[in-house]
Amino acid sequence: LPSPRWILALDVGGTNMSAALFAEDESEPVCLRRRATPVEEGPEGVVDAGVGLLAAVREAGTREGVDPRRIVGVGAGVPGAVEATRGTVFLAPNLGWRDVPVREYLLERLDLPVVVDNDANCAALGEWWAGAGRGSELMVCVTLGTGIGGGIVREGRILRGVTGAAGEIGHVTIEIDGRPCGCGNHGCVEAYASGRAIARRAREGLETAGDSFVASLVDGDPARITAETVAQAARDGDGYALELLGETARYLGAALAGLVNVLNPDRIVLAGGVTEAGGPLLDPLRAEIRKRAFAASAEACVVAAAREPRLAGLRGAALNFRREVLEGDR
Amino acid sequence: LPSPRWILALDVGGTNMSAALFAEDESEPVCLRRRATPVEEGPEGVVDAGVGLLAAVREAGTREGVDPRRIVGVGAGVPGAVEATRGTVFLAPNLGWRDVPVREYLLERLDLPVVVDNDANCAALGEWWAGAGRGSELMVCVTLGTGIGGGIVREGRILRGVTGAAGEIGHVTIEIDGRPCGCGNHGCVEAYASGRAIARRAREGLETAGDSFVASLVDGDPARITAETVAQAARDGDGYALELLGETARYLGAALAGLVNVLNPDRIVLAGGVTEAGGPLLDPLRAEIRKRAFAASAEACVVAAAREPRLAGLRGAALNFRREVLEGDR
Numbered sequence: 221l222p223s224p225r226w227i228l229a230l231d232v233g234g235t236n237m238s239a240a241l242f243a244e245d246e247s248e249p250v251c252l253r254r255r256a257t258p259v260e261e262g263p264e265g266v267v268d269a270g271v272g273l274l275a276a277v278r279e280a281g282t283r284e285g286v287d288p289r290r291i292v293g294v295g296a297g298v299p300g301a302v303e304a305t306r307g308t309v310f311l312a313p314n315l316g317w318r319d320v321p322v323r324e325y326l327l328e329r330l331d332l333p334v335v336v337d338n339d340a341n342c343a344a345l346g347e348w349w350a351g352a353g354r355g356s357e358l359m360v361c362v363t364l365g366t367g368i369g370g371g372i373v374r375e376g377r378i379l380r381g382v383t384g385a386a387g388e389i390g391h392v393t394i395e396i397d398g399r400p401c402g403c404g405n406h407g408c409v410e411a412y413a414s415g416r417a418i419a420r421r422a423r424e425g426l427e428t429a430g431d432s433f434v435a436s437l438v439d440g441d442p443a444r445i446t447a448e449t450v451a452q453a454a455r456d457g458d459g460y461a462l463e464l465l466g467e468t469a470r471y472l473g474a475a476l477a478g479l480v481n482v483l484n485p486d487r488i489v490l491a492g493g494v495t496e497a498g499g500p501l502l503d504p505l506r507a508e509i510r511k512r513a514f515a516a517s518a519e520a521c522v523v524a525a526a527r528e529p530r531l532a533g534l535r536g537a538a539l540n541f542r543r544e545v546l547e548g549d550r
Numbered sequence: 551l552p553s554p555r556w557i558l559a560l561d562v563g564g565t566n567m568s569a570a571l572f573a574e575d576e577s578e579p580v581c582l583r584r585r586a587t588p589v590e591e592g593p594e595g596v597v598d599a600g601v602g603l604l605a606a607v608r609e610a611g612t613r614e615g616v617d618p619r620r621i622v623g624v625g626a627g628v629p630g631a632v633e634a635t636r637g638t639v640f641l642a643p644n645l646g647w648r649d650v651p652v653r654e655y656l657l658e659r660l661d662l663p664v665v666v667d668n669d670a671n672c673a674a675l676g677e678w679w680a681g682a683g684r685g686s687e688l689m690v691c692v693t694l695g696t697g698i699g700g701g702i703v704r705e706g707r708i709l710r711g712v713t714g715a716a717g718e719i720g721h722v723t724i725e726i727d728g729r730p731c732g733c734g735n736h737g738c739v740e741a742y743a744s745g746r747a748i749a750r751r752a753r754e755g756l757e758t759a760g761d762s763f764v765a766s767l768v769d770g771d772p773a774r775i776t777a778e779t780v781a782q783a784a785r786d787g788d789g790y791a792l793e794l795l796g797e798t799a800r801y802l803g804a805a806l807a808g809l810v811n812v813l814n815p816d817r818i819v820l821a822g823g824v825t826e827a828g829g830p831l832l833d834p835l836r837a838e839i840r841k842r843a844f845a846a847s848a849e850a851c852v853v854a855a856a857r858e859p860r861l862a863g864l865r866g867a868a869l870n871f872r873r874e875v876l877e878g879d880r
Contacts, residue, residue: 301846310846357712370812381814382687383850392808393842396724396801405807405842471726477735478722482700482809484711512723512735516631516640520713 223287227541228277228332230270230296231339231533233257234314234366237266238530239273241281241291242538244546247350249534251280263320270296271329293333295541297342297533298322299369304384307336313402314366335541339363339533341378341387343526344371346535347489351527356487360479361526362389362472364447364492367402368410372483377543390414394474409475413468415447415494422450422464432460451497465501468494473508480513480521491526498525553617557871558607558662560600560626561669561863563587564644564696567596568860569603571611571621572868574876577680579864581610593650600626601659623663625871627672627863628652629699634714637666643732644696665871669693669863671708671717673856674701676865677819681857686817690809691856692719692802694777694822697732698740702813707873720744724804739805743798745777745824752780752794762790781827795831798824803838810843810851821856828855 224243231238237257240249253273258265274294282288300312307323326334344361347353353361353373363369368390372379380386390410391403398407411417422434423442429435433453438444453461476488488509495501502525510518526532554573561568567587570579583603588595604624612618630642637653639645656664674691677683683691683703693699698720702709710716720740721733728737741747752764753772759765763783768774783791806818818839825831832855840848856862 301844372812379813381847382816383814383846385844385847385850386812386814388811388814388844388847391811391844392722393804394723394726396804403844407804474723474726474737478808479812481718481721482702482716482812483709484713484716484718486712514631514715514718514721514733516713517711517715517718520715 223290225546226281226286226291227538228274228291228294229534229538229541230274230294231342231537232266232270232296232298233339233533234259234299237270237273238534239270239277240534241277241286242535244542247535247539249531249538250284250286251277252534253277253280257315259315263315263317263322264325266315267322267325267329271326274330291332293335293541293545294326294330295342295537295539296322296326296334296336297339297537298336299339301385302336302338304337304380307334309336333545335544337378337537337540338369338371338387340369341371341380342536342540343491343529343532344373344387344489344536345378345539346532346537347491347526348373348376349535349539351532351535352489352524353487356485358483358485359487359489360389360476360483360485361489361491362476364413364415364490364494366415368414378540389475389479392475392478394471409471412471413475415492418447418450418464418468418494419445421467422461425460425464429460433458434461447494448496451494451501454497454500462500465497466504469501469504470508473505474512476505477509477512477518480509480517484517485521488521488523489526490523491529491532495525495529553620555876556611556616556621557868558604558621558624559864559868559871560604560624561672561867562596562600562626562628563669563863564589564629567600567603568864569600569607570864571607571616572865574872577865579861579868580614580616581607582864583607583610587645589645593645593647593652594655596645597652597655597659601656604660621662623665623871623875624656624660625672625867625869626652626656626664626666627669627867628666629669631715632666632668634667634710637664639666663875665874667708667867667870668699668701668717670699671701671710672866672870673821673859673862674703674717674819674866675708675869676862676867677821677856678703678706679865679869681862681865682819682854683817686815688813688815689817689819690719690806690813690815691819691821692806694743694745694820694824696745698744708870719805719809722805722808724801739801742801743805745822748777748780748794748798748824749775751797752791755790755794759790763788764791777824778826781824781831784827784830792830795827796834799831799834800838803835804842806835807839807842807848810839810847814847815851818851818853819856820853821859821862825855825859
């Protein structure tokens with residue numbers, strides 16, 4: 221038997237980044253490494269940090285018996301709009317990037333083929349491969365982070381659309397004359413249900429909320445409230461936090477019911493910090509989708525939390541490389 | 551050279567139905583026949599009428615030299631939610647049908663294989679084959695009729711979703727606490743921009759609209775206003791009608807901009823009576839999509855009126871049969 225081929229994966233986030241090594245057919249990574257993303261050092265600084273992580277992973281792998289000559293390439297995920305054919309990030313608001321040729325930068329620094337895609341697409345593919353999306357035929361993955369990202373996976377392939385920009389689930393309008401959204405539109409679901417929006421709503425309502433753990437979790441300083449604070453308080457049964465998550469579920473449910481009607485998927489997977497709240501977010505979300513979507517389509521669609529959101533992006537980046545380069549699929 | 555194989559196509563609408571014969575590789579039909587849909591005679595009555603139309607088309611074809619032994623099957627489109635594998639219409643509100651085994655009924659009456667699908671899916675496929683969707687990689691087709699139907703065609707295949715119910719573009723929420731929709735949800739785009747909704751808005755505003763052709767086109771009887779009345783008045787430059795179409799474009803644009811962000815298609819094709827208004831509907835619709843969707847995705851997407859909406863359903867039904875049966879594609 222020949223030794224397996226290996227794929228390096230890199231997942232760049234707005235706060236943290238990670239890298240790992242995957243055997244071609246294995247969804248469990250080896251030699252996982254993490255670090256903070258040095259956003260302040262700019263695109264090349266971040267890429268250099270990524271190359272450093274990849275080198276560390278490669279060395280660790282070699283010590284564990286991986287034949288470095290069998291490492292065949294790099295799959296990377298970045299938080300922004302990616303022109304996937306060229307691997308250029310044309311806009312990454314959370315990193316402050318515009319028109320950054322990430323693939324070119326990586327190619328210059330590594331003697332390996334590189335495939336770059338959007339991080340939410342990678343997370344979707346990773347959850348399809350070895351998470352809550354396993355066995356799904358058509359899956360919608362929603363990442364509730366600072367913003368709302370998304371990815372659609374059909375028969376194990378990312379649905380990219382004609383310029384690689386598909387999956388922007390955060391930017392469907394749920395309120396035609398609603399709140400302004402960072403994208404320039406009004407009434408996007410992101411303006412109501414993203415981590416940033418949840419924190420804003422939590423701060424706005426705090427004074428009239430009465431007793432709530434949310435206030436004590438931030439030592440009474442509303443400026444420190446994040447979506448994770450709300451999720452934590454909700455897990456402890458705080459009424460105010462539960463109400464905030466219920467509202468969030470209503471907004472998200474309106475957007476996702478529309479996608480259930482349009483796409484008729486068998487799975488919706490939710491990732492991102494606030495989804496760690498679990499039932500207090502997912503139960504009202506499921507109810508809202510059932511209330512709004514066609515009955516048969518809602519019934520056919522399982523709504524679940526991502527199984528391993530922290531690994532999904534790396535997994536998907538590795539599988540994406542396998543699909544694109546090893547299987548020549550594009 | 552062997553003589554070509556032929557496919558019979560049947561398009562059942564809520565008001566009219568039509569049938570035609572297609573050579574396997576030809577998008578131009580021969581021996582087209584139309585008639586009113588005898589809705590009041592119930593599902594089997596409508597199917598009998600369809601079988602009659604198909605027999606007439608078959609006879610006419612034989613007279614024109616088609617070898618009847620080379621007619622290999624029937625593709626049919628019906629206005630409802632179709633379970634495509636079994637060819638059962640589980641709900642067709644415009645016909646008043648529920649759980650009607652259309653494919654079985656046709657099989658009992660015809661000695662040919664039969665493929666049944668939703669009419670909006672067929673229209674989308676037909677416009678992709680030989681209409682405004684030609685050459686498109688990923689196309690969204692919207693049918694503005696009494697309700698709002700839709701179909702998504704990716705690389706020449708209908709995107710059906712996991713239970714065959716995908717494409718229900720009329721039922722995305724654009725106003726979370728908005729108008730009640732016939733589907734049970736609130737704020738669906740269908741409740742604002744369907745033919746029925748346009749007519750309702752036209753009636754509601756007529757008294758305060760001042761001078762408008764719309765009133766004279768219906769001899770002052772608001773109950774007779776239809777979306778087509780509005781389209782006709784708009785083509786003649788009527789200010790009130792233009793305003794109504796502008797509002798319609800705003801509602802539709804909000805829904806379609808979301809789909810542009812989620813799917814990143816290269817084509818949106820609009821069919822249905824009211825789209826015959828042309829520019830007065832399409833121009834503000836294009837502007838609304840550009841205003842709301844991501845710039846790169848909006849730029850990549852051409853918005854056009856269907857080229858031959860009256861033939862699209864038949865064409866798509868024929869191509870659907872070819873894909874499913876002759877090419878064994880499902």
